[in-house]
Amino acid sequence: MNSEIKIRQGGADDVPAILSILDSAVVWLNGKGITAQWGTDPFTSRPKTVELVEQVVAEGSPWIAEVDGVPAGTLTLTPHPGSSVPPAEEPEQYVRFLATDGRFHGHGVGTALLAHAADETRRLGVSLLRVDCFAGSEGRLVEYYERQGFTRTDAFTVGDWPGQVLERRV
DSSP states (O other), X not given: OOOOXXXXXXXXXXXXXXXXXXXXXXXXXXXXXXXXXXXXSOGGGOHHHHHHHHHHHHHSEEEEEEETTEEEEEEEEESSOOTTSOOOSSOOEEEEEEEEOGGGTTXXXXXXXXXXXXXXXXXXXXXXXXXEEEOOGGGHHHHHHHHTTOEEEEEEEETTEEEEEEEEEO
């Protein structure tokens, strides 16, 4: 795929596209045998999760990666983490709901979004970019973030879901 990835600011009108990307990511993960990360049910079938996505998009800065005009990935930056992670002791930007549509996996969409998140964090005059992720599945997602320049900080669990916080100075 040689198409250029374009990243644009999103908004409340993009929630259906964001949820579609998240649903596609669940299908892709499940196809790889990864069911513990985001479960097996689509995001759109879980009202509380839909409400959380809507809330995060409303309070944050959503970004949509497009390939040939098609939404291919998303993330939302917020000035704080979700409820499972304590905020940093300094200003931060926090990556929430980073996902790539299954059709675009392996084409650099996540990398482009994370590079944009670092640029946006710098533009805001903030030097700390953080993210948390699923730490199961042999830590593959943690290693992905490390390849993107993040460093592990705190591990945490929510029920039986293992998580890892990572940070990057920008």
